[in-house]
Structure formats: structure tokens, C-alpha cells
Amino acid sequence: MALIVTLNLPADVEQKLRAETPNLDAEVKEAYALELFRRGKLSHCELSQILGLDRFETDAYLKQHKVFEGSLTMEDLE
Secondary structure (H helix, E strand, O other): OOOOOOOOOOOOOHHHHHHHHHHHHHHHHHHHHHHHHHHOOOHHHHHHHHOOOHHHHHHHHHHHOOOOOOOOOOOHOO
């Protein structure tokens, strides 16, 4: 089952954002997943699944976004 989230934006704002950001939907998904990870709501493994990355690519993604913590837990390694 997939979660679908809808943002209600004024049409002109959406149009502007889509013009500036061709992959707006993907960027919003990534930003929200990253925020959930920062809050401790997602594990490293769950973040990897959402982003479609392996654990090393996820580590690089986190470093790129300046998210530093004990990235891998024992649960992630299992």
C-alpha cells in the first residue's frame, strides 16, 4: 500500500514551483522523508527504501544534506 499526500497550493504558486523545479513531486517526497529521518520517525533502512538507494548511497545522501548521526544501527545492518 502506498501513501499519497496532496498539497493544496494556490495555482500560481504551483505553476511557479513546477517551472523552477521540474521534479517537484520527487523533491517534496525526498524532503519529507529526510525530515522524518531527522526526527527519528524513519530508520536508515526505511529512508533507503523510500529514496530507492542502497545504504552507502543513503549515507552519501545524508552527508550531502548535512545530516550526521549514528547513521547505521544494528537493526539497519541486519
